[in-house]
Amino acid sequence: MEQSTLLGILVPFAGTTLGSAMVFFMKREMNEKLQKALLGFASGVMIAASVWSLLLPALELSEQRGGVAWFPAAIGFLLGIGFLLLLDTITPHLHFTEEKPEGPKTSLKKTTMLVLAVTLHNIPEGMAVGVTFAGVLSANSAMTIAGAFALSLGIAIQNFPEGAIISMPLKSQGISKTRAFVYGALSGIVEPIAAGITILLTKLVVPMLPYLLAFAAGAMIYVVVEELIPESQSGEHTNIGTIGVALGFVLMMVLDVALG
Numbered sequence: 280m281e282q283s284t285l286l287g288i289l290v291p292f293a294g295t296t297l298g299s300a301m302v303f304f305m306k307r308e309m310n311e312k313l314q315k316a317l318l319g320f321a322s323g324v325m326i327a328a329s330v331w332s333l334l335l336p337a338l339e340l341s342e343q344r345g346g347v348a349w350f351p352a353a354i355g356f357l358l359g360i361g362f363l364l365l366l367d368t369i370t371p372h373l374h375f376t377e378e379k380p381e382g383p384k385t386s387l388k389k390t391t392m393l394v395l396a397v398t399l400h401n402i403p404e405g406m407a408v409g410v411t412f413a414g415v416l417s418a419n420s421a422m423t424i425a426g427a428f429a430l431s432l433g434i435a436i437q438n439f440p441e442g443a444i445i446s447m448p449l450k451s452q453g454i455s456k457t458r459a460f461v462y463g464a465l466s467g468i469v470e471p472i473a474a475g476i477t478i479l480l481t482k483l484v485v486p487m488l489p490y491l492l493a494f495a496a497g498a499m500i501y502v503v504v505e506e507l508i509p510e511s512q513s514g515e516h517t518n519i520g521t522i523g524v525a526l527g528f529v530l531m532m533v534l535d536v537a538l539g
Contacts, residue, residue, distance in 0.1 A: 283424060284412050290358045291408060293468025294435030295401075295499035298442025302450050302459045312519050315449075317440030318511035319523025322503045324437035325404075326524070327531035332375065332430040333407060333496035336414075336422065337489040344489075351489035359497025363478075366399055367505070397445045397466040400506065403498030404434050405470035409477025410484060410491045417485040429538035433531040438467060 342348040401486055408431050414422030446463030450456055477484060477491075484491060511520030 284416065284478060285430075287412055288405075288408055288471045288478070290431045291404060291438050291470045291474075292467045294438035295442040295470070296464045298439040298444075299324065299446040299460045299463025299467075301443040301532050302446040302463065305444075305447055305450055305456070311505075311514070312516050314444065315511045315520040316523040317444055318507050319520035319525075320503050320527035321437045321444075321523075322442050322507040322511065322520075323524040323527025323529070324433055324531040325499045325503050325507070327528045327535070328407070328430055328433050328437075329496035329499045331532055331535040332411065332433070333492045333499075336411075336426070337492035337496070340446050340492070341489040352493040355490035355493025356497035356500075359494040359499075360501045361497075362494070363400070363403065363498045363501040363505075366402070369397060369423075370399055389495050392458040394445065394462045396506075397441065397463075398469050400502040401438075401467055401469045402473050403502065404438075405473030406477055406491070407495035407499065408434060409472065409474035410488065410495055412474065413478050413481040413484040414488055416478065416481050417488075422488075425538045426535070429535045432538075434470075435536050436530065437527065438470075442467060455494055 334356070337352045337355065338348050340350045408427070411422055411427040411430050415424050415427050442463045445466050446459040449459035449462055454462075508520075508524070511517070511523065
């Protein structure tokens with residue numbers, strides 16, 4: 280079980296690393312249509328994962344334990360939204376489609392703030408994987424190893440375009456391909472760290488599992504609504520982003536139902 284858990288929390292990081300490696304095949308600036316398709320695809324995967332892998336299990340667990348089934352999911356979801364909103368407010372970061380940084384004023388380099396933006400939003404994904412595997416490690420949980428791996432694989436698939444989205448624009452700004460790859464890969468290292476910490480706190484996590492599952496869902500939905508979808512729908516070729524959302528959503532839904 281320990282080896283399976285370790286593998287499970289490293290799979291999403293592998294997705295980010297492979298996506299970042301796409302910068303080595305880049306000759307010019309990242310194609311705008313490809314960028315919007317990747318953003319849309321990542322959005323669709325995260326929305327489906329939030330529903331099938333996090334919110335629905337949270338409701339099911341709450342119902343099994345008795346009480347008001349929707350209450351933990353509602354509270355956890357809102358807390359997840361609030362947590363990411365707070366991080367966005369207090370952490371200086373820059374989105375690759377913007378020129379003006381967000382958060383407190385800072386003297387950090389533009390590239391550093393670009394990486395911080397992605398790293399910041401990878402935290403809830405790592406927590407989501409950690410919470411599901413913590414549930415698997417608990418004998419009192421209805422979470423399954425197949426379901427946990429379905430979420431881990433789905434986030435890895437979503438991380439592939441996310442890794443490319445961070446490394447390729449860095450290359451377009453004049454950074455070497457090797458440095459752009461390293462920055463892109465490092466932006467995903469927070470995921471296994473967040474997952475590992477969550478799993479280490481399994482005894483504390485399990486009683487709060489419905490709340491934490493919904494918390495992770497809320498945090499992921501915040502990223503989708505605040506960043507990914509607006510960026511995929513800005514400028515031209517917005518239909519490509521919409522198609523990407525549909526494909527990502529269906530793929531993650533199928534993965535979760537088939538493997539979970």
